[in-house]
Amino acid sequence: MKRLISAKDVLDAAKEHKDLTVDKNTIVTAQAADLAWENGVLLVSDSDAQESSSKGCAATKAPEAHEDAIASCGATKEQEPVLTASQIEEIMTAAVDKGLWTADELQSLLHGNAPATQELPPVTVGVSNRHIHLSQEHLEQLFGKGHELTPIKDLSQPGQFASKECVTLVGPKGVIEKVRVLGPVRARTQVEILAADTFKLGVPQAIRLSGHLEGTPGITVVGPEGTVVLPEGVIVASRHIHMTPEDAARRDLHDGQVVSIKFGGERGGQLDEVVIRATRTGALDCHIDTEEANALHIKNGSVVEVVK
Numbered sequence: 169m170k171r172l173i174s175a176k177d178v179l180d181a182a183k184e185h186k187d188l189t190v191d192k193n194t195i196v197t198a199q200a201a202d203l204a205w206e207n208g209v210l211l212v213s214d215s216d217a218q219e220s221s222s223k224g225c226a227a228t229k230a231p232e233a234h235e236d237a238i239a240s241c242g243a244t245k246e247q248e249p250v251l252t253a254s255q256i257e258e259i260m261t262a263a264v265d266k267g268l269w270t271a272d273e274l275q276s277l278l279h280g281n282a283p284a285t286q287e288l289p290p291v292t293v294g295v296s297n298r299h300i301h302l303s304q305e306h307l308e309q310l311f312g313k314g315h316e317l318t319p320i321k322d323l324s325q326p327g328q329f330a331s332k333e334c335v336t337l338v339g340p341k342g343v344i345e346k347v348r349v350l351g352p353v354r355a356r357t358q359v360e361i362l363a364a365d366t367f368k369l370g371v372p373q374a375i376r377l378s379g380h381l382e383g384t385p386g387i388t389v390v391g392p393e394g395t396v397v398l399p400e401g402v403i404v405a406s407r408h409i410h411m412t413p414e415d416a417a418r419r420d421l422h423d424g425q426v427v428s429i430k431f432g433g434e435r436g437g438q439l440d441e442v443v444i445r446a447t448r449t450g451a452l453d454c455h456i457d458t459e460e461a462n463a464l465h466i467k468n469g470s471v472v473e474v475v476k
């Protein structure tokens with residue numbers, strides 16, 4: 169069984185001031201070997217490790233002492249590699265082909281997991297107005313049996329669209345008309361309104377991520393063919409940034425992490441409590457609602473800075 173020493177292993181070892189043991193079954197990537205050299209991590213061969221402990225070989229970690237240490241300990245940089253560079257490349261390519269690694273993960277491995285900030289695309293903003301997602305059952309209750317949504321505009325997330333259909337929200341204190349239905353249909357109906365709408369409609373404010381509907385207020389939804397009384401499902405959406413797990417890793421972020429976004433200009437400012445939503449199909453986009461956007465003069469497509 170071959171063991172791979174990657175750039176990351178070397179950097180981890182450097183952090184902990186440890187050396188790495190190599191034997192004939194260990195593959196050291198070229199990058200790892202270079203990093204070991206730069207960071208003063210000794211690649212001690214298995215037999216030498218035993219020897220050096222019995223002989224008390226005093227290897228120091230300073231890079232300039234490294235060469236001497238290697239020479240005196242007998243761990244060689246010139247040692248015959250177990251695999252050739254092209255064999256290693258072949259193994260890595262096969263791993264990507266078989267889906268064991270994504271190309272991005274391999275890239276990040278080869279670069280010691282250092283986020284390549286200069287190559288990262290900027291985080292742009294998608295501004296949402298109030299809208300509703302419907303279940304198929306509720307769609308048919310509101311628009312008639314067998315009704316299907318008519319897409320009029322694609323949204324930033326793959327497959328999501330704004331539809332021609334609109335509904336009216338009726339709360340205990342007021343009514344809001346022309347609320348856009350977003351498609352495709354979902355498992356559960358969800359109403360996303362602005363904070364000011366909660367006062368107009370007379371419903372409590374439940375700030376939630378999409379899909380977290382337990383304990384949220386309900387509302388009455390009116391369509392051209394019928395009415396649905398929702399016992400729950402009305403939220404003011406938590407601001408969030410969509411991205412893939414690979415993109416999150418490159419930015420040193422992870423799913424569920426809470427960050428801030430910063431925006432300059434005349435009404436510039438910072439919004440905290442922005443949740444990272446890293447999903448396989450996530451397209452990089454920061455979602456805030458029209459109130460949040462207006463407060464900072466942010467428009468659709470504005471670029472924001474992510475602050476950890």
Ligand SMILES: [Zn+2]
Pocket residue numbers: 408410455
């Ligand atoms: Zn979103």
